[in-house]
Amino acid sequence: MGLTRSQILELNCDFKLPCDVWSHIKELGIHRKPITRRGTRAGRRKDKNKAEHRSERAAGNHRGNTSRCGSVKACLWNSQSVRNKSVLLCDLIIDNDFDIAFLTETWLQQDDRVILGEICPPGFSVLSVPRKTSCRGGGIAAVYDSNVKLQDCSDALPEVSSFEFALFRNPQVNFLVIYRPPSGSLPSSTFFEEFEEVLSCADLLPNRLVVMGDFNFHMDCPSKPEVRNFNLLLTSLNFKQLVQGSTHRFGHTLDLLIVKDSDTIIQTCFVDQIIHSDHSMITFDLDLKKPVTSSDVRVLRKFKSIDHDLFSKDLSKRINSIMECDSSDIDDIVLQYNKACREVLDTHAPASTRSMSVRVKPSWYTDEVNEARRTRRRAERRWRKAKSDANYRLYIEAQQNVVDVVVSAKKDYYRNKLSSCNTKDMYKTVNELLNASSNVLPVSPSSPDLAESFSDHFATIIP
Structure with a gap:
């Protein structure tokens, strides 16, 4: 039976050849090897990762470790109490190289100095704005690199009753952090009125404005009346919301990042799932100059590239030339010897300098x-x-x-x-553990005013 190639392909049959026929075809070497993916998996994975990376960049929603060099790296996280998460929080800040970490629901009180000290990695500071009422929960904080320079200016905004907020000011940008409880006795209309007032006042302050926090609105459900009203409020004030995707374990978008419509201060934004809370962590890069870290200039040499035989030959030659000199001054001979060794080493392994960041580790780190x-x-x-x-x-x-x-x-x-340790060092160590402030003087706008207040105080108590 004679069939053409096209006729054979049209058969497209599912039957299998008998084993003896298939064996004979293999022996003749005319069978076709099955197509496999061997040797191409890495390439396909690489192409896939590139495509995903391009799509994430187009959406402005990719991981923080792709941050631009020189930008400030920050995060927003509803910690649901940092009391038992100080070690975890420090590791998050260090491992992700965050410059600022904004926290909601810290559950801290005004006198929780010990915990505030524990959540700060070396070289960092913290600003905490606890809940003003005696109810448990709430609280906002910012853990930041000491070179960033943040100030708590929450008193510059009007007081509210339907949510908590903190205003952290930087010489270049203002950060307004919001925490709105999920339920309460006040209606959502009260929140909208108070939030509009606070946002309008913050927008009038100098510098750019970044608003963030846990608003407890299901932004993934735009048909809900609360979400619709919230979006209308942002639009009317020329603000936009940047977070895309779920930020809570139940699949809703509760944690938000808001900037002005024309502002490009947020370069990247990514929702990172972590296991330490019901809320995901939002990481983002700010178009600000990264704080200068302390660095150490080190001299490096490529000793592994030295040809041992040639190095030994050159060094012996230089030393022999020194020994042939008639000088009897031992100091002069030592200087010549050191100079010869240095010159031979510079020839075979030239010195190069490199600036390296100094990473400060805690004294207890093992x-x-x-x-x-x-x-x-x-x-x-x-x-x-x-x-x-x-x-x-x-x-x-x-x-x-x-x-x-x-x-x-x-x-x-x-x-x-x-x-x-002695008594002095013991008190110093205890103050370090308690995060006690070294400044015992009261706050005053200037030294003359402070001296005048001391004078008035003692004049009233001493007849």
């Missing part, structure tokens, strides 16, 4: 802590890649192990330090 953090990062990467329950449990266990190891390292360090 190798055990470092290994526990590395193990946790590996577990986190596996969980984010596979999203399986087993990897999730391993990540939780690794996270708890980091907390236990850090707490143990802190206890051992401060126990040994307090048991071996």
Whole structure:
């Protein structure tokens, strides 16, 4: 039977050849090898990642580790109490290289100085605005690099009753952080009235304005009356909302990032899922100059590139020339020897200088802590890649192990330090643990006013 190639292809039959026929075809070497993906997986994955990265960039919604060089990296997070998350918060700030971390629902009170000290990594400061009422919950804070320079100017805005806010001012930008409780006795219309007043007043202040926080509106449901009214309010004041996607474990968009319509201060915005709270963390890059970190200039040489035989030959030649000199001054011989060694080393391994950032580690930081953090990062990467329950449990266990190891390292360090220091150092260490302020003088606009207030005080109590 003679069939053409096109006729064979039109058959498109599903039957299989007999085993003996298939074996004979393979022996003749005329069979067609099955098409596989072997050797092309990495390329396809790379192309896929490029396509995803381009789509995320187009949406302005990609991860913070792609931040532009020199921009300030910040985050917004509803922490749902930082009282038992100080170690986790410090790690989040350090691992993600955040310059500013804005927090809502800190659950802190005015006298929680110890916890405020614990949530600050080395070189960072904190501003806390606790809830004014005695009810549990609420609270807003900003943990920031000390070189950023933030100020709490919340008193510059009118008081409200339907939500909490804090105004943190920088020489270039104002940050208005909002926390609106999910339910309350006040209607949403009260919130809209008060929020419009606060937003209008903040917009009149000098510098650019960034509004953020947990508004507890389901922005993913635009048909809801509250969401519709909120969007109309933003539009009427020429503001826009940037966060896209779910920010809560129930799938709703509650945490928002708001700027003026024409403002491009927010370069990137990304919603990052974390396990320490019901809310996701929003990371974003600000079009501000990154704070200057302390650096150390080091001299480096490529010793591995030295040809040992040639180096030994040149060095012996220079030393022999020194020994042949008739000089009897030992100091002069030593100087010549040092000069010869330096010149030979510069020839074979030229010195180069490099500026390196100085990373300050806490005094209690140990190798055990470092290994526990590395193990946790590996577990986190596996969980984010596979999203399986087993990897999730391993990540939780690794996270708890980091907390236990850090707490143990802190206890051992401060126990040994307090048991071996004198009275002065003991008080200094206790003040460090309690985050006590070193400034014991009252706040005053100027030194003459402070001196005058002291004079008036003592004049009234001393007859």
